[in-house]
Amino acid sequence: MTEVGEAHVLVSPFPAQGHVPPMLKLAEILSHAGLHVTFVNTDNIHRRFLASSPALQRLAGLPRFRFRTIPDGLPEDHPRPFLQFLDLEESLRTRSREHYRELLVPTGKDPDGWPPVTCAVADGILRLASEVAAEMEIPVIFVRTSGACAVWAYLCIPDLIKGGEIPFPEEEEEKEEDGLDETIRGVPGMEGFLRRRDLPSFCRNAKSTSDRSLQFVTNANANVRRGRGLILNTFEALEGPVLSHIRSAIPISYALGPLHLLSRTFDDCGADAPLSSNSASLWQEDRSCLKWLDSQPQRSVVYISFGSVTMMSRDELMEFWHGLVDSGKRFLWVVRPDLAEGKIEEAIQEDLEKETKERGCLVGWAPQEEVLAHPAVACFLTHSGWNSTLESVAAGVPMICWPFFADQPVNSRFVGDVWRFGVDMKDKRGRSVVERMVREVMEGERAEELRRSAGEMAELARRSVGEGGSSYRDFENLVKDIKAMSREK
Template identity: 55%
Template sequence: MAEKEGNTHVVLFPLPGQGHIVSMLKLAQLLSTAGFHITFVHTERNYRRFLLTSSASHFHVPKFRFRTVPDGFPDDDTRSPLPFLELQESLDTKCRGHYRELLLAAVDEEWPPVTCVVADEVLPLSVEVPDELGIPVMILAPHSACSILTSYSIPELIRGGELPIPEAANMDELLQGVLGLEGIVRRRDMSIRAAKSIEDPFLRFELKMSKNLPRGRALILNTTESIDSLSLRHVRSICPTTYTLGPFHVLLRNIKDESHSASLSEEDRSCIAWLDSKPDKSVVYVSFGSLATMPREAFLEFQQGLLDSGYYFLWVIRPDMVEGGLEESELTASERRCFVKWAPQEEVLAHAAVGCFLTHSGWNSTLESIFAGVPMICWPFFADQLINSRFASEVWKIALDMKDLCGRGHVERMVKEVMSGEIGEELRKSSCEMADMVKKSAEEGGSSYTNFKELVAHIQSLSLPAERGGNVGEGMSVPAQGKSTFLMCST
């Protein structure tokens, strides 16, 4: 067994955005605990950003290496999250050949041939290139199972006339064509709700992205059987070999008792000392992730609503979060607030002083809040965040969904409801119950722990000659470079 582990080499290539990198890097660290050789592919810019963080100096994992590919943009380009199509085109034309060369040159005196690639579902070239080279591919979908189903159901929604959404339609009307989720998903909860025709680029992206799911030898999800039980049966009808290993960061700690940070931004730990000075369950933690931006007016409404609630709040405010930037005078002085550019989120959510998480409902943030047993107020921006917030409020009963609202009165009311009163007690009880289920999933004998062992065995089996039928570079022809028109997310 040790020899097989030593000859196993896994390449992982995430979409070059913070949320996807976090999920993929945690999975990479998990796979390294099996004794595998791990090659993690960063874009050149993101790797430089990673090296500037203190996390990089503490990242020491055996048989683990980073390799880089260009994203095709000038170094001084801001790589704004929009427009997606231009970024996709740049990655597809400027990165594809470099990625191919990386896979072909992956072998040296100390590193065996590539056993398989773990590809990001929403990064087409990470799937297509190894497939062309005859390298087995597994797919990581770094979002919730309910999000996967809503995307996969788009063709049926189009056939049924439910998409695109008509002008002046009731956005709270339930959709009937979402596989397994009838009676839950509203028009308002769809990531492509703004699409006016089937030629809308975001709608086309969702259609193409879902086609990647069945292409891999297996589908890997950062979730648990307990969280996504409603959706997983239907996901497995699409991808029979599906491994739920979540939450990755919890499973990693249970297996190796450590979890290296994957952040591309330096974490400001001064906020921990600030939290230490506050009573239990007295602080609202606010973070809208690494990509989302908001108008200045929305920021000011959130700030005033938080102040009017009377609770302490810790708010992550990235320099690029508010459109047009913020003046120092617009940050209201108050002993009840703490602003940081980036926070050690897992540690913050685990802190006794935190009583509520005002979040964008990104999947990593949602999982971290679930594990910590912290109820949420959800204000999603785009993509899977819209369906995550719906499930958090209506299915899991661990959050209030404030989707599409940001007036100071709404903010004040929802903060008070979650931090105190009957609604808050019910949400906290449900959050603690779900946290307990998630913790058990990641313990030895739990579903995530068991599924991880099965995934390791599956990957090891791909090293066998009968399964692979030869290794790259050993008499295999290399097809001509292809062309993809998938849409990409931000770096």
């Protein structure tokens, strides 16, 4: 039997690798806090999870946690490339409303005897969830899976448009590179260091104010401002000044990160739980790389992963390859089958494998939390996705940042020039650049400085999720607020 006013949260992520795992961590800790949690996947995402993630069976066994799925409206054989996420978002919003509404406010009795949904926790870019919840008068708390620095930049986009800073003025081709170093003035708190090249990729690529991506971001911002609160996967010691700016616009904002550490705090098994049981990857992980790492000296390996979305040309891939080889360092490289434009030709793959037998390891996908926590790893060459950035922060591993998309250019600027536990390789190419930056982060006095800064921030991250820490307190406030909403019903 359920109690009157018992809280039931419907958690709805945008169906993509960078969005589902952190929101699944959040859903898990809400369940550990005593709330009923229904986690909504699309059919496609859930099938991928069942094939790749050991966490699903464990989570499904929790007494107050369950999975539900909805169709995304696309054909079964559709590849669903994330770079076309606007098409997926539109399909969900226009073709899945009834399915989502039935989960939010069922027409019949709940099969598990659970209480009605009292609060929706929705991805800030999933308009389907926010619009249907508003129609059904269910309170919504939004989640943005980007860091606070990028979220604040997104929230300032209307002001950047109004001030004429975006779209960028048309410039002569030969002056384009210098033009990207122009400082941005319309993002309060970042006036001294944020440049055009550091803005989210939507801003850089937009040719007019009617650009589809700009319009999408503007609408998402408006939705988030109308919610009952905003959840961010970050912590005060890392992004306190930016969080202050966000709270000037959205007063009820919870900083709960790093969520992958907070989930261990509230898990019954605690910090001793094996990381492998917590993996929420949509890709099949190749765990053989951990054995390879076991055979390497401490702090000797560069870990390279460009995430699930980044694509590069064959020439770019080979420049990274030659730069790594020329650096003389050991490396573990995640080379997705679709990392390079088109397919990576067999000849290239054979060349890579032949040359890396002695001091390199190539895998299609890696158990990243475990890799970054491994004592052999000294440096992370990353696309600067926020999940990867936070996982590196939590592990105390310095970064080389080569951003590709969305919030990543903002993140890389903060890593290199604000937090100073990494270097920003944005818009730089060529094997000599790769070699130089790998050496900079792995050798000498500069490497010691970066390692020290990274280690200090890792300790602050651990403190933030411990009892009494800033993220722990914000989570307690979130649970209290959700329970108060259930009493409003």
